[in-house]
Amino acid sequence: MKQEILDLIKQYDSIVIARHKNPDFDAYGSQFGLYYALKNHFPAKRIYKIGDTNPLNRFEEMDNIDQSIQEKSLVLILDTVASQMLDKNIYSHYDKLVLIDHHRNDPDINHDIAYQALDASSCSEIIAELLLDWKIPITKKSARALYIGIIGDTGRFMYNNTTAKTFKITAKIVGKGIDVGEINNEIYIDTQKxxxxxxxxxxxxxxxxxxxxxxxxxxxxxxxxxxxxxxxxxxxxxxxxxxxxxxxxxxxxxxxxxxxxxxxxxxxxxxxxxxxxxxxxxxxxxxxxxxxxxxxxxxxxxxxxxxxxxxxx
Ligand SMILES: [Mn+2]
Known part of the structure; x- marks a missing residue:
């Protein structure tokens, strides 16, 4: 199934990356982690990131795209397989649709591929593993996003969804040169309010x-x-x-x-x-x-x- 997803990514000139609404750090992290890596590796492709935004967005503004573009695209939906977690326009327009998630739900969205890894700590962990498998380089920007996603969903490696594999994959991400201390400050230092x-x-x-x-x-x-x-x-x-x-x-x-x-x-x-x-x-x-x-x-x-x-x- 991993290979099939890569084949689709290679095949399409236009790729839309979406995730659930009210995004948390894992939703953003998996979305931007994949976005930066694909943009770097496939510079000729048009790659879009879509969805609502909120104050947890430590990345970039979302793209606004026409329905006509989306209808010709490969649409990747991350960190959910449930229609109630998405606006209808996200999963209604696509040429091929792929779901990638770690939640314990049955997909209720029409799709071509559903890749569900229930033992993964986070969708960001899944994306990191896929990129490593696919031999698509994880850039520093991609690594920062994926790291933020993983610490978000594991509570900085304290929840029991944290596994040996989580640490193995995280080690590879940290190896891309990100500053773990700086990211933790950026994400967790709070305001007086x-x-x-x-x-x-x-x-x-x-x-x-x-x-x-x-x-x-x-x-x-x-x-x-x-x-x-x-x-x-x-x-x-x-x-x-x-x-x-x-x-x-x-x-x-x-x-x-x-x-x-x-x-x-x-x-x-x-x-x-x-x-x-x-x-x-x-x-x-x-x-x-x-x-x-x-x-x-x-x-x-x-x-x-x-x-x-x-x-x-
Ligand atoms: Mn998640």
Whole structure:
């Protein structure tokens, strides 16, 4: 399958690289890691990077391309196989479509190839491995992007998705001459404002009977600091991580546009993906999410998590 993807890349003059909406560091990292490497290796091809953007973008602006171009292109979608994680125009126009992902979901998008490596820490790790296999040089810019993606999804190599292979591939990336300390500062040094927000967020965390930590972020909290839903939802969920008493933590955030409740679920060891799936979501065994219609539904989900926490005591 790896060879088939390379053959398609060689065959097409026009290549579009996309990833899921509300991009995290892995979505950006895999997208730009692939983009810089392909641009360098195939200078005659037209290569585009598309999608929404947010403050986590430490790379370049996205391209705006005509539907007519996309319809003639090879479209590569990274870090998701789920239509709910994408705007429809991303997966509706293509000549050939390839999915590359590490999430534990079944693709519900029409595609020509779905390359899923469930044991990979991140989509950036998959892209790095593919580039190494394909003997396409990883440039310094590509290496920086891939490194950012890997540290994003592994929590700087602290989550249990980090494997020996992750380190082997990361060693090769770091060997391209990137400055690991500088990148860590760039990504993780916080502002005074953000520290204040995180401290207020944490002070409002509550706990169920069996110590599932949770937080309900309403419109007032989001507007008080002029935040975005994705910053609060994905960006703050792990403020609840790292407490010995707390096996599972979940973050509910109202979407200011749709008024849906965006739910992120995390756990140290106990698998929680079944709960996300029950409510129409997906992701990984210990890091997943779903979209709910009401706060009542959020309470029901919380009860489900509490039951899982109790039965795993
Ligand atoms: Mn990812």
């Amino acid at each position: 953000n520290k204040t927000i995180k401290s207020e967020f944490f002070s409002l965390v509550k706990y169920t009977k069996n110590n599932v930590a949770y937080r309900k972020n309403d419109i007032d909290f989001i507007k008080k600091y002029n935040l975005t839903t994705s910053y609060v939802s994905r960006g703050l969920v792990n403020q609840m991580a790292g407490m010995i008493e707390v096996p599972i933590w979940t973050n509910f955030t109202i979407d200011l546009d749709t008024e849906d409740i965006i739910c992120e679920i995390r756990s140290r060891e106990i698998p929680v993906l079944s709960v996300a799936k029950k409510y129409g979501g997906g992701g990984h065994l210990n890091a997943c999410g779903c979209t709910l219609k009401s706060w009542d539904e959020a309470d029901k989900l919380l009860e489900d998590l509490d039951k899982i926490a109790r039965s795993n005591k």
